[in-house]
Amino acid sequence: MLALSPIAVALLLISSLGIPTPTAHSSAPYSGSLSAAIGPNGAPFSASTGEALTYPTGNGSGAAAGAGSLAPESRVMAEVPTPRPPTAEEAHVPLVSYTLANAGSTPAAAGFGWTPYYGFCSSSFLEISSQGSTGPWGTPNGYRASTTSTFVAGLVPGHTYWWQVVYHSYFHSRLGCRGLMTWYSNVVKLTQPKVATLSATGPVNRSLQLSWTNSGTYAGLVTFGSYDLMRSTNGSAFTEVLHGTNSSIRSILVTDFTPGISEVFYLNTTDRCRTCPTSLTPSSSYSNALAYGPRVPLNTSISASRPWADVGQPFRLTCLATGGIHPFGYRYAWSFEDGTKATGPVVDRIFTAPGPATANCTATDATGANASTTFTLVVAADPTVAPPTADPVQGTVDQTVTLTTAVTGGSGGDQFNWSGLPTGCSSANVARLTCPLFWPGNFTITVTLTDASGYTTTSSPTPFDVISDLGIAPPTAHPARGEVGEIVTFTTAVSIHAGGDQFTWFGLPLGCWSANATSLACHPQSPGNFSITVALSNAGGYVLRSPPTPFEVAPATAIAPLTVTPGAVDVGQALAFGVSVLRGSGPYSYTFTGLPNGCMSSDQPTVTCHPTTSGSFQVEVRITDGANFTSRSTASVYVFPIPAVVWFNSSPAPIELGQTLTLLAQVSGGEWPLAISYQGLPPGCASVNSSYLSCVPMAGGSYNVSITFVDALGSVTSSFVTVAVAAPLAVTTLTVSSHLLALGEPLALGTHVQSGAPPYSFRYDGLPSGCTSANTTTLVCVPTGTGSFRPSVTVVDGAGVVAHASAEVVIRETPHGFLGFGLTANAVLLASVLLGIAVVVVAAAIGVTRRRRRSRE
Numbered sequence: 001m002l003a004l005s006p007i008a009v010a011l012l013l014i015s016s017l018g019i020p021t022p023t024a025h026s027s028a029p030y031s032g033s034l035s036a037a038i039g040p041n042g043a044p045f046s047a048s049t050g051e052a053l054t055y056p057t058g059n060g061s062g063a064a065a066g067a068g069s070l071a072p073e074s075r076v077m078a079e080v081p082t083p084r085p086p087t088a089e090e091a092h093v094p095l096v097s098y099t100l101a102n103a104g105s106t107p108a109a110a111g112f113g114w115t116p117y118y119g120f121c122s123s124s125f126l127e128i129s130s131q132g133s134t135g136p137w138g139t140p141n142g143y144r145a146s147t148t149s150t151f152v153a154g155l156v157p158g159h160t161y162w163w164q165v166v167y168h169s170y171f172h173s174r175l176g177c178r179g180l181m182t183w184y185s186n187v188v189k190l191t192q193p194k195v196a197t198l199s200a201t202g203p204v205n206r207s208l209q210l211s212w213t214n215s216g217t218y219a220g221l222v223t224f225g226s227y228d229l230m231r232s233t234n235g236s237a238f239t240e241v242l243h244g245t246n247s248s249i250r251s252i253l254v255t256d257f258t259p260g261i262s263e264v265f266y267l268n269t270t271d272r273c274r275t276c277p278t279s280l281t282p283s284s285s286y287s288n289a290l291a292y293g294p295r296v297p298l299n300t301s302i303s304a305s306r307p308w309a310d311v312g313q314p315f316r317l318t319c320l321a322t323g324g325i326h327p328f329g330y331r332y333a334w335s336f337e338d339g340t341k342a343t344g345p346v347v348d349r350i351f352t353a354p355g356p357a358t359a360n361c362t363a364t365d366a367t368g369a370n371a372s373t374t375f376t377l378v379v380a381a382d383p384t385v386a387p388p389t390a391d392p393v394q395g396t397v398d399q400t401v402t403l404t405t406a407v408t409g410g411s412g413g414d415q416f417n418w419s420g421l422p423t424g425c426s427s428a429n430v431a432r433l434t435c436p437l438f439w440p441g442n443f444t445i446t447v448t449l450t451d452a453s454g455y456t457t458t459s460s461p462t463p464f465d466v467i468s469d470l471g472i473a474p475p476t477a478h479p480a481r482g483e484v485g486e487i488v489t490f491t492t493a494v495s496i497h498a499g500g501d502q503f504t505w506f507g508l509p510l511g512c513w514s515a516n517a518t519s520l521a522c523h524p525q526s527p528g529n530f531s532i533t534v535a536l537s538n539a540g541g542y543v544l545r546s547p548p549t550p551f552e553v554a555p556a557t558a559i560a561p562l563t564v565t566p567g568a569v570d571v572g573q574a575l576a577f578g579v580s581v582l583r584g585s586g587p588y589s590y591t592f593t594g595l596p597n598g599c600m601s602s603d604q605p606t607v608t609c610h611p612t613t614s615g616s617f618q619v620e621v622r623i624t625d626g627a628n629f630t631s632r633s634t635a636s637v638y639v640f641p642i643p644a645v646v647w648f649n650s651s652p653a654p655i656e657l658g659q660t661l662t663l664l665a666q667v668s669g670g671e672w673p674l675a676i677s678y679q680g681l682p683p684g685c686a687s688v689n690s691s692y693l694s695c696v697p698m699a700g701g702s703y704n705v706s707i708t709f710v711d712a713l714g715s716v717t718s719s720f721v722t723v724a725v726a727a728p729l730a731v732t733t734l735t736v737s738s739h740l741l742a743l744g745e746p747l748a749l750g751t752h753v754q755s756g757a758p759p760y761s762f763r764y765d766g767l768p769s770g771c772t773s774a775n776t777t778t779l780v781c782v783p784t785g786t787g788s789f790r791p792s793v794t795v796v797d798g799a800g801v802v803a804h805a806s807a808e809v810v811i812r813e814t815p816h817g818f819l820g821f822g823l824t825a826n827a828v829l830l831a832s833v834l835l836g837i838a839v840v841v842v843a844a845a846i847g848v849t850r851r852r853r854r855s856r857e
Contacts, residue, residue: 098114098115098167098184099114100164100186101188102188102190102220103219103221103222104217104218104219104223105190105217106216107155107158107193107194107195108154108271108283108284108285109154109155109222109283110152110155110161110222111152111220111273111274112126112152112188112221113148113220114149114165115148123167124167125165125167126163128152128161129161129162130159130161131162133162133187140154149275150221151222151273154283155192156192157192157193158194160189160190160192161189161190161191162187162190163187163189164184164185165184165185166185167182194215196213196214196267197212198210198212198288199212200265202257206257207254207257208257208292210229210251210252210290211250212250212251214247214269216247216269216271220274221273221276222274223272225269226243226269227268227269227270229267230267230268231254231263231265232264233263238327241265257292260293260294263291263292264291266286266287266327267286268284271283271284286328291325297323297324298322298324298365299322300372301319301322302318302361302373303318304317306453307378308377308411309351309378310381310409310411310451311353311379311380311381311382313350313454313455315377316346316347317346317375318346319345319346319361319363324369325365325366325369330363332362332364333361333364334359334361335359335362347359349377351379354379354380355379356377356379357379358375359374359375360373360374360375378411380409380411381409381410382457383407383410383449383455384407385406385447385449385457386405386459387405387446387461387462388404388418388446389405389462390402390403390445394465394467395437395465395467396467397437397438397467399437401434401464402432402433403435403445404433405449407449410451411453414450414451415429415449415450416428416447416448417448419445419447420443421445422435423441423466424438424439436493438493442464442466444463444464445461446458446459446462471544472544473493474492474533474547475490475491475492475505475533475534476490476491476549477490478491480551481554481629482509482554483524483555483557483629484525484526484553484556485523487522487523488522488523489519489520490519490521490522491519492546494518502516503518503536504535504537506533506534506535507531507532507533508522509524509553510528511523518534528553530550531551532549532550533546533547533548534546554628556583557583558581558582558583559584560579560581560633561633561635562577562578562619562620563579563635564619565578567637568638568639569637569640569713570639570640570669570711571611571612571641572612572642573610573713573714574608574609575609575610575639576606577595577606577607577619577635584625584629586625587625587626589603590603590622592619593619594617594618595609595619596611596612596639598610613639614669615638615639616636616637617636618634618636619634619637620632621633640713642715642717643711643717644667644669645665645666645667645707645709648665648666648719648720648721649665649721650663650705650723651664655723655725656725656727656728656756656797656799657698657727657728659696659799660694660696661685661696661723663678663694664691664692664693665707666691667691670712672712674711675710676688676689676707676709677689677707677708678707679705679706679708682695682701682723683698684699697725700727700755701725702725704720705721706718706719724757726755726799727755727756729795729797730756731753731803733752733805734791734793734806734807735749735750735752735807736808736809737749740812741809741810741811742812742813743786743813743814744814745783746781747780747809748778748779749778749793750778751778751793751795752777753803756795756799756801757797757798757799760777760795761796762775763793763794764779765791765792767781767791768783768785768791770782770784770785771783771791783811786811786813788808788810789811790806790808791806
């Protein structure tokens with residue numbers, strides 16, 4: 001076996017790529033590596049070689065030629081910068097011509113080779129641009145430096161790219177690698193071939209002829225890998241129909257194709273690198289998809305990250321496609337009201353002007369079908385919040401102040417946060433804030449607004465002064481009139497504080513004790529009338545007593561818990577609320593709140609009604625006694641929606657004996673569990689307590705099948721569907737007007753169908769020349785050729801059942817005579833008919849004679 005040196009191997013590789021090979025001149029070491037990134041994971045691979053080669057100094061010229069070279073319009077040559085002259089120390093560094101050439105291409109991959117530079121300190125980089133011959137430039141994904149050829153995958157079919165090689169060289173001197181210099185190859189413009197086109201002929205009977213194209217240029221580094229024809233039936237996962245490794249075989253006959261069934265085909269073309277490691281992931285591209293039979297319609301919908309936004313805030317819009325044919329995904333295209341476009345399922349938008357804005361998304365599936373939807377966005381002007389106004393404009397201790405702001409613009413849902421408030425005021429989420437003033441001082445009040453879009457802005461500050469006012473307010477009671485055993489809260493307020501405040505309460509009811517606080521809560525233990533005051537003493541020894549506040553404690557009133565009968569009902573069912581007084585003094589008044597719609601409050605201890613809407617309700621009854629004291633009791637009740645049948649369907653429709661009948665229903669509302677029953681089922685089907693029923697009918701006919709739902713509260717709803725069960729399809733005969741015809745005489749074929757489920761479709765095969773199939777029970781035509789024929793008919797009924805029948809007919813030239821006796825064809829036919837009648841008569845006579853003999857015996 002002939003052994004090749006590393007130098008010979010390198011020269012053979014460069015020669016195979018059509019790259020000029022320099023002549024060896026002076027020794028300089030060289031090392032190189034081959035790398036590429038193929039497929040979705042972008043994993044690189046590499047193979048390295050090393051040898052000592054030399055080249056003469058000077059400038060070469062010429063473009064790469066040979067297999068895989070580009071057409072003239074695709075080879076765009078860039079000006080090669082002239083390197084600076086080397087110094088005496090650097091004079092041995094060679095200067096050569098640097099040429100890049102295409103070495104084959106497929107829709108998603110391309111091969112390249114270029115002139116190597118064999119300086120001691122040198123490297124070369126393949127660069128790619130998708131915008132033009134002037135860049136911007138980058139390196140292909142997974143590419144590594146110091147190579148002279150490479151196979152690049154993961155490219156976009158039909159897209160145009162520009163390629164060049166950048167050479168870096170450091171002059172080799174006694175001081176090492178110094179003085180960086182850069183050279184550039186020519187620029188190669190390369191448009192990737194388009195993906196394979198898959199087409200079909202037929203179907204004919206149960207066969208479908210599939211054909212496809214291949215636009216790859218297999219030369220240099222690029223070689224064909226395989227064809228993988230993929231198929232999906234009735235929405236199932238795609239399976240491989242063909243794995244072909246011969247690029248010249250571009251068609252296949254699918255012989256098990258069934259018309260009327262959903263079928264989808266597409267082709268995966270795999271291409272490889274000729275000299276790369278076998279572990280390299282190949283480059284794949286997909287053809288268009290072909291679809292036959294029924295399919296799910298393609299639909300699109302748009303959702304937004306928020307229902308509205310302010311000017312300058314981002315929207316994120318998501319387009320979702322469903323249905324259609326998508327073995328390798330959908331393509332999304334966006335258009336907006338300002339004329340801008342976008343692609344992909346998710347886009348981010350920022351609007352610079354307020355008002356409604358529209359976004360349209362169009363999704364395209366693998367067959368080219370598309371569906372669009374439009375979404376209207378609400379863009380609001382940025383909100384502003386006015387500086388707060390104070391009423392009064394200057395406050396006094398122990399008074400109240402009302403602070404007000406106003407909002408313009410924004411997207412609504414405003415949230416307010418007040419700051420710099422006077423002592424006694426607390427922030428609240430309101431545009432109008434009223435609060436007491438507890439302490440003098442100078443305050444700077446602002447309000448911060450956040451709208452529904454999350455936009456935040458703060459008002460200009462408003463100065464507000466609170467001045468002193470010596471005094472202590474009379475106590476207030478809550479409630480204003482108490483009852484024995486109920487909690488009562490007494491509160492006072494001080495208009496000025498000097499520090500070290502002490503509070504003492506007087507005149508409290510039995511069960512209440514004084515405390516050093518401005519607020520006192522207690523439970524009065526006995527009825528009566530009281531006069532309550534509070535004394536304030538501060539650290540300076542000042543004592544001030546408030547004016548008295550009269551307060552009455554009434555005897556306690558007791559009521560039983562509010563009852564609801566029953567605890568849950570359906571809409572329209574009877575519902576009753578009731579309450580009773582256990583102790584207290586009348587007269588009593590009753591007020592019911594929180595009742596379901598359809599129920600009205602009355603000044604009575606009971607309320608009876610029929611709710612008209614569903615939901616969960618918290619009902620409260622307030623009883624006010626003769627002392628004007630109020631007692632409360634609450635109860636919960638749930639009103640369920642009336643059960644209703646949303647839909648009730650049967651499939652298939654129509655159905656034939658022997659096929660499986662499926663009944664399916666959906667119900668909404670009502671209280672579970674539901675009792676389900678069926679009525680009017682065909683023989684062979686039995687009722688079940690389920691909304692799904694599957695059975696095989698045993699007798700034909702038309703059945704009005706009903707389904708009844710009874711919820712846990714006794715409400716009933718029902719629906720029905722008509723189920724037509726037909727006898728199995730059968731074709732009794734295919735009749736012909738005559739089994740023997742002369743050329744030019746008409747032929748009539750008649751199909752007789754027995755049972756089955758209409759409608760029927762008819763197809764005739766095996767017809768004489770001059771006759772064409774038609775979807776009819778009777779086919780009449782005039783044959784134009786002679787011979788023996790066996791016409792057949794295929795009948796498909798509405799349930800998809802298929803039946804066949806056939807007959808025989810002979811067509812021949814019009815004879816001059818028959819058997820030498822001068823009889824015409826019609827005469828022969830008449831004679832045959834008469835002969836047949838005679839045979840029938842004789843057979844009948846023989847039969848009668850035999851029956852008579854048996855009767856005698």
